[in-house]
Amino acid sequence: MLSLCIVALVALAISHWIYRWWNPRCNGKLPPGSMGLPLIGESLHFFSPSTSFDISPFIKKRMERFGPIFKTSLVGRPLIVSTDPDFNHYIFQQENKLFQCWYPDSVREILGRENMAALHGFIHIYVKKMVLNLVGPENLKDMLPEIQQVAERTLQQWSHADSIELKEASASMIFGLTAKKLISYDSNESNEDIRGNYDSFIRGLISFPLDVPGTAFHESLQGRKRVLSRLKNMLHERREKLVKQPVDFFDYVIEELDKDGTLLTEGMSLDLMFLLLFASFETTSVAMTLALKFLSDHPLALKQLTEEHEMILKQRVDADSGLTWEEYKSMTFTFQFINETVRLANIAPGIFRKTMSQISFKGYTIPAGWTVMVCPPAIHLNPAIYENPLDFNPWRWEGMGRNDASKNFMAFGGGMRFCVGADFAKVQVAVFLHCLLTKYRWKAIRGGNIVRTPGIQFPDGFHIQILKKDIC
Numbered sequence: 001m002l003s004l005c006i007v008a009l010v011a012l013a014i015s016h017w018i019y020r021w022w023n024p025r026c027n028g029k030l031p032p033g034s035m036g037l038p039l040i041g042e043s044l045h046f047f048s049p050s051t052s053f054d055i056s057p058f059i060k061k062r063m064e065r066f067g068p069i070f071k072t073s074l075v076g077r078p079l080i081v082s083t084d085p086d087f088n089h090y091i092f093q094q095e096n097k098l099f100q101c102w103y104p105d106s107v108r109e110i111l112g113r114e115n116m117a118a119l120h121g122f123i124h125i126y127v128k129k130m131v132l133n134l135v136g137p138e139n140l141k142d143m144l145p146e147i148q149q150v151a152e153r154t155l156q157q158w159s160h161a162d163s164i165e166l167k168e169a170s171a172s173m174i175f176g177l178t179a180k181k182l183i184s185y186d187s188n189e190s191n192e193d194i195r196g197n198y199d200s201f202i203r204g205l206i207s208f209p210l211d212v213p214g215t216a217f218h219e220s221l222q223g224r225k226r227v228l229s230r231l232k233n234m235l236h237e238r239r240e241k242l243v244k245q246p247v248d249f250f251d252y253v254i255e256e257l258d259k260d261g262t263l264l265t266e267g268m269s270l271d272l273m274f275l276l277l278f279a280s281f282e283t284t285s286v287a288m289t290l291a292l293k294f295l296s297d298h299p300l301a302l303k304q305l306t307e308e309h310e311m312i313l314k315q316r317v318d319a320d321s322g323l324t325w326e327e328y329k330s331m332t333f334t335f336q337f338i339n340e341t342v343r344l345a346n347i348a349p350g351i352f353r354k355t356m357s358q359i360s361f362k363g364y365t366i367p368a369g370w371t372v373m374v375c376p377p378a379i380h381l382n383p384a385i386y387e388n389p390l391d392f393n394p395w396r397w398e399g400m401g402r403n404d405a406s407k408n409f410m411a412f413g414g415g416m417r418f419c420v421g422a423d424f425a426k427v428q429v430a431v432f433l434h435c436l437l438t439k440y441r442w443k444a445i446r447g448g449n450i451v452r453t454p455g456i457q458f459p460d461g462f463h464i465q466i467l468k469k470d471i472c
Helices: 002-022 057-066 085-093 105-111 121-135 137-158 166-183 194-203 216-241 249-257 266-297 299-314 325-329 332-345 376-380 422-439
Strands: 069-074 077-082 099-101 351-355 359-361 364-366 371-374 440-447 462-468
Touching: 057 069, 057 376, 077 085, 085 371, 105 216, 105 266, 121 137, 121 249, 121 266, 137 166, 137 325, 137 422, 166 194, 166 249, 166 266, 166 422, 166 462, 194 216, 194 266, 216 249, 216 266, 249 266, 266 299, 266 332, 266 422, 266 440, 266 462, 299 332, 299 422, 325 422, 332 422, 422 440
Parallel strands: 077 371
Antiparallel strands: 069 077, 099 351, 351 371, 359 364, 440 462
């Protein structure tokens, strides 16, 4: 009899827990939606692969069923998904007032709990200003010749190969440049393969957070551990040498770390360097790969882009002189092309915020402490905003300026958290295209297909052959 009572109580407790999971407490009306299975939520559907540039099936199906704002649960956490331009704009405008930057524990574990994206308030502003000393517009002007030299040297090397896999090759090119600026690292002169450790890291960055040997998440944590160990050794070695004049950005960070009353900690410094090394090459190499894929498939865009860059050479007194900042700023169609590439690419499938207090919006109530995910693809692929949104059409940006960020364009984020490296990424893509289009042509050999999981990947790569223009 007692055992039956215990079983009944346990069953009652489980039923109540499941009911509470499906019906979260709210002092108002939650957005419609489904919470999925207890603990797992709807994570399996969210991480299901898709082979289209369209809005992911997970988001699209729920938009059609529940509307532009809906609730769900991912990796055990209740979540509000926003595909509403007005709500997205409101979220970015209320940064550090009603909303706070937030990432799942699994992502923070990988990126570091003191990484720049996890910092808030004045400490985030302080670190952001440090990074702008590296990639702000004034510094990019000085860096422009070096960016061009790296692009020209790399293309020359690629032209001697039968084929290159563009995503990997462009990532190595960008990593080589930024690792030199950040930590004076040269893969040709080092016995350590820092870049290879990042490959392990990337594979599990957006994956189910299961830290068990053999899983992508575990592999990612191990990759982070190896890179961080090298950075920590480097930091201690440099502190012992007492270098008076900074040689690279890491020296500058250490200089800030050692100041009296500094806001930096060693953990913040290491997480910052780790994040900058990663952010510098991964998303930009995806954009470069898609840029050439789009150009291969759209000859009219290739023609106009080539004409713009060849005109820059024709208007120079010395055609062999390097790119100037004024020439870079004059690349009108190039910026249209980049905007259209990143609009369709939707490299960041979601931007996360957490409510700091209870929020009311359009009749819905979102409790304090809940996560909200802004969904850029749902804005960039909205036919009410962009006509025929799945068509690659860089001409749609004519007369719209550079559009770094707006209610309807958030390829680089928005609000106070607008990507600090956006200008750096655009300079690298534009300079690479200039060097490529004025001296080379290419042939697509195989690959180029994408898979979203939900981050963008090239399962078969994109293999191309680079040829000098004077070769028939």
